Structures are given as structure tokens and as C-alpha cells.
Amino acid sequence: MSDRKTLQIKQISAHPGPIPGLGVQRDLEVCKLVDTTTCIGCKACEVACVEWNDMPFAETTFDNTYQTMPETRWNFWNLIKFNEHQREDGTIQWLMRKDQCMHCADPGCLRACPADGAIVQYANGIVDFNQENCIGCEFCVSGCPYNIPKFNKETKKVYKCTLCSDRVGQGLEPACIKACPTGCLKFGSKEDMKMIAESRAAQLREHFGYENAGVYDPQSIGGTHVIYVLHDATQPELYGGLPKNPQIPWSYTVWKWLFKPVLGAFSMLGLVGVLLHYVTVGPRRPQPEPPKKED
Amino acid sequence: MPTAVERFDDKARAAFDRIGRNEVYQGELQRHRVYTRFLHWMVAVFFFLSLFSGFGIYLPWLFRWFTPLFGGGPLSRALHPWFGVLFVFFFALQALNWLKPMSWTKADSAWMRRLRSTISGEEKLDPPDTGFFNAGQKVQFWEIVIGCVVYLITGIILWAGARTFGPIAVAFSYILHDISAIIMLGGIFIHMYLSTIGEPGTFQAMTRGAVSEAWAWTFHPAWYKEVTGRDPRRAYEEARQRMEAGRSK
Numbered sequence: 001m002s003d004r005k006t007l008q009i010k011q012i013s014a015h016p017g018p019i020p021g022l023g024v025q026r027d028l029e030v031c032k033l034v035d036t037t038t039c040i041g042c043k044a045c046e047v048a049c050v051e052w053n054d055m056p057f058a059e060t061t062f063d064n065t066y067q068t069m070p071e072t073r074w075n076f077w078n079l080i081k082f083n084e085h086q087r088e089d090g091t092i093q094w095l096m097r098k099d100q101c102m103h104c105a106d107p108g109c110l111r112a113c114p115a116d117g118a119i120v121q122y123a124n125g126i127v128d129f130n131q132e133n134c135i136g137c138e139f140c141v142s143g144c145p146y147n148i149p150k151f152n153k154e155t156k157k158v159y160k161c162t163l164c165s166d167r168v169g170q171g172l173e174p175a176c177i178k179a180c181p182t183g184c185l186k187f188g189s190k191e192d193m194k195m196i197a198e199s200r201a202a203q204l205r206e207h208f209g210y211e212n213a214g215v216y217d218p219q220s221i222g223g224t225h226v227i228y229v230l231h232d233a234t235q236p237e238l239y240g241g242l243p244k245n246p247q248i249p250w251s252y253t254v255w256k257w258l259f260k261p262v263l264g265a266f267s268m269l270g271l272v273g274v275l276l277h278y279v280t281v282g283p284r285r286p287q288p289e290p291p292k293k294e295d
Numbered sequence: 296m297p298t299a300v301e302r303f304d305d306k307a308r309a310a311f312d313r314i315g316r317n318e319v320y321q322g323e324l325q326r327h328r329v330y331t332r333f334l335h336w337m338v339a340v341f342f343f344l345s346l347f348s349g350f351g352i353y354l355p356w357l358f359r360w361f362t363p364l365f366g367g368g369p370l371s372r373a374l375h376p377w378f379g380v381l382f383v384f385f386f387a388l389q390a391l392n393w394l395k396p397m398s399w400t401k402a403d404s405a406w407m408r409r410l411r412s413t414i415s416g417e418e419k420l421d422p423p424d425t426g427f428f429n430a431g432q433k434v435q436f437w438e439i440v441i442g443c444v445v446y447l448i449t450g451i452i453l454w455a456g457a458r459t460f461g462p463i464a465v466a467f468s469y470i471l472h473d474i475s476a477i478i479m480l481g482g483i484f485i486h487m488y489l490s491t492i493g494e495p496g497t498f499q500a501m502t503r504g505a506v507s508e509a510w511a512w513t514f515h516p517a518w519y520k521e522v523t524g525r526d527p528r529r530a531y532e533e534a535r536q537r538m539e540a541g542r543s544k
């Protein structure tokens with residue numbers, strides 16, 4: 001990959017035409033790997049994210065945990081979720097998970113979005129919001145299985161993690177990766193990250209006694225471009241509410257792509273019906289009608 | 296309770312009659328007074344504004360060209376709920392105004408059973424017990440009443456969004472909002488047709504507010520009888536004979 005190229009677009013929200021340049025060049029799918037087992041909760045990634053994206057200050061909330069605030073915000077895209085988990089044997093485990101956009105292969109936000117070009121998916125897997133095209137309807141918020149897009153009441157636009165598409169487009173790694181001191185964050189091709197994640201999970205199972213260790217890359221949404229290594233992959237909910245089987249609401253899948261046009265056409269039957277009535281049966285006039293002219 | 300509504304309606308009708316005019320010529324009957332007509336056109340204007348600003352959000356890949364009419368996507372999205380609120384507001388006043396003539400009767404059930412022959416044009420004259428509004432008009436009215444309730448509830452949920460009501464409520468509301476719009480639009484096509492070219496002589500009921508007597512005894516015979524005291528069928532028969540006589544001269 002040349003280190004200076006424009007990211008090739010793969011999908012555009014609410015867009016009628018073809019996608020220029022798609023399939024011309026081969027593109028690697030990128031991936032961020034988060035190893036929750038080596039995260040120390042230092043929050044360097046949170047700071048790096050705010051810094052690189054030049055965000056205005058976001059007030060923090062102290063709730064007696066090591067978590068900066070309850071959930072991500074329009075100007076705070078990267079949050080370490082913290083959970084003090086008590087295991088069956090009574091021992092305590094601190095679970096830290098870096099919460100941000102998952103860059104789903106099948107993005108619910110993009111499916112839900114009714115604004116042309118407000119959400120794009122690049123061929124490398126990054127899902128990006130283009131605020132200049134956003135109409136502020138917030139449908140993406142309800143389409144997202146991870147509660148990621150956040151609305152800004154002042155600008156009436158929605159914001160989220162870009163996976164540093166601006167950096168990645170220039171051949172750099174995302175800001176959070178660069179800041180991580182333990183190496184629990186890694187960035188590379190999806191294939192490579194998947195391999196590293198699987199071997200780490202195997203190591204956890206075989207040498208550290210985490211029998212259920214595994215990789216989180218949910219196939220219900222075609223996989224994600226942010227994947228996790230979890231000590232217990234059977235209970236992703238423990239990690240700040242990571243859904244085990246994320247789903248896009250069917251109102252954005254079946255309804256939007258099938259029933260909307262079909263039923264919309266159905267209401268046009270009203271129009272067709274009355275026109276047909278006019279030309280076949282004809283209007284009903286007040287009676288008595290003057291007799292027709294004979295010739 | 297109903298008396299309060301009636302008092303309000305009477306006041307509004309009187310006030311609007313002072314502002315606007317009711318033109319009724321010889322051989323005509325007063326049908327809708329100024330207040331009713333004002334409400335009707337407010338409802339119609341805000342219905343179409345809501346419809347067109349909603350189109351671009353409903354099927355963007357097909358109806359993107361509607362959004363520039365409202366100053367682009369963000370403005371369409373911002374205006375649409377307000378258009379909708381005004382539509383519901385004016386229709387609510389209209390509903391109060393029309394509550395009485397819109398109540399369902401036995402005659403209406405009978406009218407519905409004869410729908411087929413009405414549509415096929417076999418029935419030139421509506422049944423003698425057809426009152427101020429016929430059953431078809433009442434169905435349309437009550438459909439809009441239900442539709443407005445659905446719009447209002449689901450619309451508020453969509454307006455405040457998933458951050459207030461949660462993703463499931465939004466995803467569900469949006470389907471009901473669509474269905475309501477689809478049904479109403481289909482009905483409005485029929486409504487626009489019947490009130491203009493489908494039943495000539497109807498449109499003036501909502502412009503000047505008056506209709507011809509022939510229109511009244513043809514489409515709303517019981518109402519004709521109520522306001523003139525004459526028998527609608529006899530009036531029709533006499534008019535027919537007058538017309539025949541005129542022709543044989």
C-alpha cells in the first residue's frame with residue numbers, strides 16, 4: 001500500500017448510483033486489536049484520541065470506579081469501560097475494555113442513515129461519518145448495536161470514532177495505538193490481527209488457565225474491524241456490556257430495503273386507481289345530467 | 296364536556312364568518328362555512344409540506360430531489376416535525392368541528408355495502424338516507440384521526456430520538472410512522488380525485504363554501520332534505536322533467 005492514497009469508498013449511505021473507483025485497486029482490510037488481558041487502564045488512548053482529534057474538553061464523571069465517564073460522547077470517542085467482576089470462587093477481576101466504534105463489516109448506522117453520503121464505509125473497513133452531509137436525524141443511533149454515534153445538540157450532527165481514517169489514509173496507525181504503553185493495542189491487516197488474537201487466546205487458555213479465553217469478532221454483523229481478546233469470550237457482556245450477538249434492528253434491513261419501496265408503490269395504487277376510474281367509469285355528476293348531444 | 300367544544304366551535308365559526316365571505320347564489324346551498332374551509336386548507340397545506348419534507352427521508356435514493364425544496368437535508372429534517380405538528384394541530388381543530396356530522400350510523404353501514412355499485416357508476420344517485428357526509432368520507436376522516444394519533448406518538452419518539460427513548464422504540468416507531476403515511480397518502484389520492492374531477496361540483500364546497508342543489512340531492516339526499524325541507528327524489532324528478540320539457544320545446 002502506498003502511504004499516500006485516498007481511501008477507496010465501498011458503501012455510501014442512501015446513495016442511488018454506483019460507487020466511483022470501487023474494485024479498481026486491491027485494498028487490505030484493516031483492524032484494531034484490543035487485548036483486554038494486558039490493558040492496565042491507563043487511559044493514554046483516551047487522551048491521545050482527544051488530542052489528535054482536537055476535541056473540546058469533555059467533563060468527566062466520578063462514579064467510584066476507574067471509568068472516566070458513563071459512556072462515550074460526541075467529543076469523547078474512546079472510553080475505557082471498567083468493571084469489577086466477582087468470579088464464582090469469590091476472587092475479584094478488573095475488566096477493562098476500550099470502548100469505541102467497532103467499524104462493523106455490516107454497519108447498522110450506515111443502513112439506518114437516510115442522508116446521501118453522511119456515512120461511508122471504506123474498502124479497508126473503516127466506517128466514517130461525513131458531518132457535512134449529516135441531516136441530524138439520529139437514525140444511526142438506533143441502528144448501532146454498540147451505542148456509539150453521539151448527537152451534538154449545538155451542531156445537530158452525529159459524531160464517532162473515525163479509526164483515525166485521516167491518519168490511516170496517510171499510512172499511519174490510529175492515535176490510540178500509538179499511545180498505548182503496554183502493547184495491548186495493535187493495528188494492522190484484519191488477517192494479521194486475527195492471527196495474533198487467536199494465538200494470544202490460545203496462550204491464555206493453555207498457559208494461564210483462562211479456559212474460555214477467545215476472540216470477539218461477532219459474525220452476526222459480518223465481523224468487526226475492532227476485535228478483542230477476552231479472558232472469557234463466553235461472557236462478553238461483562239466487559240462494559242459488549243453484546244454477545246449484536247443485531248441491526250430489522251426496520252433497517254428488511255423494512256428499509258424491501259417494504260419501503262414496495263409499500264410506497266402501494267400508496268401509488270391510490271393514484272393509479274383513481275386515474276383508471278376516471279378513464280373507464282368516468283366521473284359521477286350531479287343528476288340529472290343534460291342529455292348527450294346526438295349526432 | 297361536549298358543550299364546551301360546541302361553544303368553542305360556535306365562537307370560532309362566528310369569528311371566521313366575520314373575516315371571510317360565504318357566497319351562496321340562487322339554486323345553491325351553503326355547505327362549509329369559513330372556519331371549516333380555513334381549517335381544511337391549513338390541514339391540506341401542512342399535509343403536503345410534511346409529505347414532501349418527509350419523502351426525502353423516507354426513500355432518499357429515490358426522493359433526494361425533494362430536500363432542496365426545503366433548503367437541503369438538515370433543514371428538511373428540522374422542519375418536518377414542525378410541519379407535522381401543525382398538521383396534527385389543525386386537523387385536531389377540524390376533528391372537533393366535524394365530530395358530530397362524522398358519527399357513524401346504520402345508513403353508513405348500508406352505504407358501504409353498496410360501495411361496489413357506487414364505484415362502478417351504476418348508482419347515479421346516492422341512497423336517500425345519505426347525510427351531510429357519506430360513509431366513504433367518514434372512513435377517510437376516522438382514518439386521518441387514527442393516523443394523526445400514530446404520527447404524534449411515533450413522531451415525538453423519532454424527534455427526541457434514540458438518546459431519549461432507546462433504539463428499539465425508534466426502530467419500531469419509524470415503521471408505524473411509515474405505514475401511517477402510506478395509508479394516508481393512498482387515501483388522499485382518492486380524496487383529491489373525488490373532490491375535484493371525480494365528482495364535479497364538489498370543489499366549490501371548499502372554496503366558496505356553496506354547492507348546487509342538484510349536487511346536494513344527488514350525493515347527500517338526507518342533508519338536502521334537512522336544509523330545504525323538500526324531498527330529494529321528488530326534487531330530482533322535477534328537475535328531470537323540467538329538463539325534458541326544455542328539450543322538447
Ligand code: HEM
Pocket residue numbers: 326335338339340342343428431432433435436439483486487490491497498499500501
Ligand atoms: C389539494 C387537495 C385537496 C382538495 C382539492 C380537497 C378538497 C376537499 C373538498 C372539496 C371537500 C368537501 C367535500 C364535501 O363537502 O363533501 C373536502 C373535505 C375533506 N378534506 Fe379535503 N381536499 C384536499 C386535501 C386534503 C387533505 C390533504 C386532507 C387531510 C389529510 C383532507 C381532508 C379532508 C377531510 C377529512 C374532509 C371531510 C371528509 C371528506 O370529504 O372526505 N383534504 N376536501
